[in-house]
Amino acid sequence: MPTPTCAYLDERGRPRLRESITAFLDVLGFSHTVMTAAEAGQSQQCLASIVAALNDARTFVRESMSGPRLADPQHWAIKFFSDNLLVGYPFDNPTTAPAAAMFVVQCALRYQMQLALSGFFVRGAR
Helix, strand or coil: CCCCCCCCECCCCCECCCCEEEEEEEECCHHHHHHHHHHCCCHHHHHHHHHHHHHHHHHHHHHHCCCCHHHCHHHCEEEEECCEEEEEEECCCHHHHHHHHHHHHHHHHHHHHHHHHCCCCEEEEC
């Protein structure tokens, strides 16, 4: 059997439910930024800056969190949709929950910082 490549897929690649620690991040003022850019005829430039900021943030998080075993991409997942980011880290027993929570908080902090450096401010919840 192949090894799952994502924490939320089973050995056959099917989605599976798991108890998890999550963080939900939202880009502030996203709709206003997009609408203002559209009115100014700068939609493509706006999209390019958003994509660049998200890519920079994703790269920064993956590189800065690559050391510990917790950071192995097979153990957690990130999903983007609209102007939102969801970070999930499943835990199989209560003793691993604190480490998973700390990892998710550190990821959220790094995303927030990197996006702010690119001019996009983020709020979050867990």
